Amino acid sequence: MxxxxxxxxxxxxxxxxxxxxxxxxxxxxxxxxxxxxxxxxxxxxxxxxxxxxxxxxxxxxxxxxxxxxxxGAPPTGDPRVHLTPHRTEPRTGNPSVVVPLTAYPGRLQVFKQILGPSPGPPRQVTHPGHAWFYVLSGDVRLLLSDRELLLHPGDTADFDTAEPHWFGPATDRPTEILHLYGPHGDRPPPG
CATH class of the missing domain: 1.10.260.40 (lambda repressor-like DNA-binding domains)
Known part of the structure; x- marks a missing residue:
């Protein structure tokens, strides 16, 4: 050996x-x-x-x-990461581009998301899980049930996705967020 x-x-x-x-x-x-x-x-x-x-x-x-x-195995192969952005269907009213940063099915997912302006009124959704996001650029409007929050670059949001929610640009310009989503209620570690 x-x-x-x-x-x-x-x-x-x-x-x-x-x-x-x-x-x-x-x-x-x-x-x-x-x-x-x-x-x-x-x-x-x-x-x-x-x-x-x-x-x-x-x-x-x-x-x-x-x-x-x-x-703690040593890295093997090509260390470069080839990110593949994809467009999401405007299920909640606002189109977006998602760049996955992890690929662990059924686990905490991390991705960069570019949110486009909503062509119509926001439609809140619910689903199992937990969401956390950090605003990288632009202003984000977040609706949680009957509350409305305005988030700016550097702000974070942390919520249970079983609560009715919607988020998108607060203006007619796209915004960028770093988004973590746990399908089973997983949350990012406190920091």
Missing amino acids: DLALAQLLDGIGPRLRRIRQDRGLTLEDLGTATGLSVSTLSRLESGKRRPTLDLLIPLARTHRMALEHLI
């Missing part, structure tokens, strides 16, 4: 412990969530048990991390 591989393998246990502790989980919490025994998790974190896929995959699912991020 070469030195780089040995160092990677030796670093997995402490990395797993750090991830668990950073998320405020005990070994018991993690055991319950993954179905792995506390003793197996403890031996894995201390380096006394070799990491195998049947142990790492449940941990990656529970932590909602890609396997390579979980173990």
